[in-house]
Amino acid sequence: MNSIILKTLVAASLVAAAQAQVHVLGAVWKERGLSAPAGTIVLNPGTIAATRGYMIFDPSILTAAPGPGTLIQYRDARSGGVIQRTYTINSGFRAFSGDIIAGDSGGRRIYGQIHAPMTLANVPNATLPYSGSALPTGYPSKLRFDDTVFQVGTATPLTGPRVVDLGATLARSVISGSATSVDVEATTIAGATAELTDRLEKAGFSRAAVVPVITTGLPATIALQDGQSQVLSVTVGADAFPAPIYKWFRNDVQVSTAPTFTVTGADVATGPGTYRVEVSSSAGTATSTTTVTSVAYTFATNLPPTLSIQGASSAVLSVVLSPEPIPAPIPQPTYQWFKNNVAITAANGGTTATLLIIGGEAITGAGTYRVQVTNGSGVVSVSGNSVVSVPAAGTAFVFTTNTPRTAKPLFTTTVNLSPVVNTAAVPSSVSATRQWFKAPLDNPTAFAPIPAGDGGTTLILAVSGDNANVKGPGVYRLVVTSTVAPITTITSIDTVVTTGP
Known part of the structure; x- marks a missing residue:
């Protein structure tokens, strides 16, 4: 049932006098209604069944900011020759207000709306004026509801100002009634509600089904990054009866019957889409809808604006995404690197999360780089630009020729890996130590030093296409260390060696 909030004005002295913890008014409302063919004037409207109720208040009703009370309404309704006795509960009842006037003789009158x-x-939210008397504590004791006419819309000229044309019939209502205090043993609103509903059920009344009311619905839209989750939920009014059931839908396909549902960005089953919850009882259904969308990754760490590598040294460009890492089974992001606005091929590492660049290499080397990251829903994020420069080696202890990215010797042949260290380096590279390392193709980070007897300490390493050869297919790198202060160590890029066709 709809309700409205009305201000209660009561003298402060009456508030101080209030002692009871709960107060109940038992009320009867009688509705005299009219229903006749359009254009007909009926002077004596028929009478429909009265509605009765209990209004339960606590001491806050005597303040300028009253808290909610509870309204229990009950009635006898005849349907198909059978009388049904039902009641409903509104635990957020606020449609009551009053002003108390104290007379010279000590009497107290109360006036207001209900x-x-x-x-x-x-x-909707109609209120009825009343007048009555108040107890010494300030609570209302006896009320009389004035006859009041209610109508919907605007009356037609043919039928007059008090009758409303609702399509095929005319309708209006005249409400009147009264209320008196009711004694209860309970001292709380909840206790009085239980006590009075127990009385009603013993008298043959049963609680009527009530359509659930969603008091806090779903947000209109929810934007999620890949892997980010949010719990969808609604708040349902406490007076829904019987206990409501929930059905969640994604793109009109039912996905859950739980009170809440968790959505996750880019997830195949719970990712972007239109979600709807239906909250139902035997009396009807309330719904709420939201649209879940996917948003682009943000860069927790972007590319460096500039990067300088000397000679044939190498560097790795990378970004850190937010959120990261992306949990399974969320689709992982895809990458595409660009140099000078041209996409770098997968064969040169252009579709990996990081990009290896080598000074002097035509494919990478000096230029302007950026990476484009696409999330599981196809939304694209683009990094900032990174300008890579490759100054001459000068006297730096660096490679002037690095190892190749790949090598494919035939089964019966070898290929030389022959990096060059700057001959003008200070300290000199002449006396530097060299150590080659190899890792298996199926475990490319598990490097082990190659023995000196197999050429592991030479500058040039002959690798074979024969899997039985100690220098056969695998991943190779060279570490060079100066022997003159300042001690400097440089490492070549990793070269992937496989058997050629």
Whole structure:
């Protein structure tokens, strides 16, 4: 049932006098309604069944900021010759207000407005004026509801100002009634509610089904990054009866019957889409909808604006995404590197998370780089530019020729890996030590030194296409260390050696 918030004004002295913890008014509302063919004037409207109820308040009703009370409404309804006795509960009842006036003789009168329950002219949040007397504590004791006419819309000229044309019939309602104090043993609103509903059920009343009301719905949109999760939930009014059931839908396909549902960016089953929750009881259904979208990755760490590598030295360009890492089974991001606005091929590392660049190499080397990252939903993020420069080796202890990225010797032949260290380096590279390392192709980071007897300490290493050869297919790198202060160590790029065709 709809309710409205109305201000209560009560003298401060009456607030101080309040002692009871809960107060109950038992009320009867009578609705006299009209229903006739369009254009007909009926002078004596028919009467429909009365509605009765209990209004339960705590001491806050005597303040300028009253808290919610509880309204229990019950009635007898005849359907197909059978009388049904039902009641409903509104635990957020606020449609009550009043002003108390104390007379010279000590009497106290109360005037205000109260919720007006109607069946025929269904005016939302309608209130009914009343007058009555108040107890010494300030609580209302006896109230009389004035006859009040309610209608929906605007009356037609043919039928007059008090009758409304609702299509095929005319409808209006006149509400009147009264209320008196009811004694309860309970001292709380919850306790009084339980006590009074127990009385009703013993008298043959049963609680009527109520359509759930979603008081806090889903947000209109939710934007998620890949792997980011959010729990979808709604708040349902406490008076829904019986306990509601939930159905969650993604793109109109049911996905869950739990009270909440978790969505995750880019997930195949719970990723972007239109989500709807249906909260239902036997009386009806309330719905709420949201659209989950995918947003581009952000860069927790972007490319460096500039990078300088000397001679044939190497460097690795990389970015750090947010969020990272992306948990399984979320699709992993894909990468495409560009140099001078031209895509770098996969064979040269252009589709990996990091990019190896080598000074003096035509494929990489000096130029302007960027990376394009695509998430699992196809949304693209583009890094900033990184300008790579390759100054001459000068006297730096660096490679002037690096090892190749790959080598493919035939099964019966060898290929020389022959990097060159700067001959003008200071300290001199002449006396530098050299050590080659090899890792298996299936475990390319598990490097082990190649023995000196197999050429592991020479500048040039002959690798073979024969798997049985100690220098056969694998991943190779050279580490060179100066022997004159300042001690400097440089490492070649990794060369992947496989058997050629």
